[in-house]
Amino acid sequence: MIECKQMEKLIPQFLDDDLDNQDLSDFLDHIDNCPECKEELTIQFLVRVGMQRLEDGNTFNLAKELERELTEAKKKMHRRKTLVLISYVLEITVAALFALCLLLAIAL
Numbered sequence: 001m002i003e004c005k006q007m008e009k010l011i012p013q014f015l016d017d018d019l020d021n022q023d024l025s026d027f028l029d030h031i032d033n034c035p036e037c038k039e040e041l042t043i044q045f046l047v048r049v050g051m052q053r054l055e056d057g058n059t060f061n062l063a064k065e066l067e068r069e070l071t072e073a074k075k076k077m078h079r080r081k082t083l084v085l086i087s088y089v090l091e092i093t094v095a096a097l098f099a100l101c102l103l104l105a106i107a108l
Contacts, residue, residue: 011044
């Protein structure tokens with residue numbers, strides 16, 4: 001279970017919202033399919049977030065809060081992938097326009 005060990009090491013970074021695109025994607029895919037790692041995430045989430053909320057006197061629904069965090073992370077990952085795709089399209093467009101300008105300059 002080497003992959004599980006690697007994913008468990010990413011949990012603190014996930015909770016700190018500090019994973020890059022690839023790590024976040026891998027982490028979310030793994031958590032969706034590994035009950036043991038999701039349980040570890042739940043424990044660390046409770047320790048980090050839940051205990052602070054309880055100390056502050058706020059009500060706290062662990063399952064709902066964690067699912068909200070995971071849903072938001074998935075939305076963020078989708079937005080990141082969309083932005084990367086848009087940046088590739090823009091780079092190709094700029095390169096094509098540059099090539100067109102060169103051809104026009106040569107032709108004139």
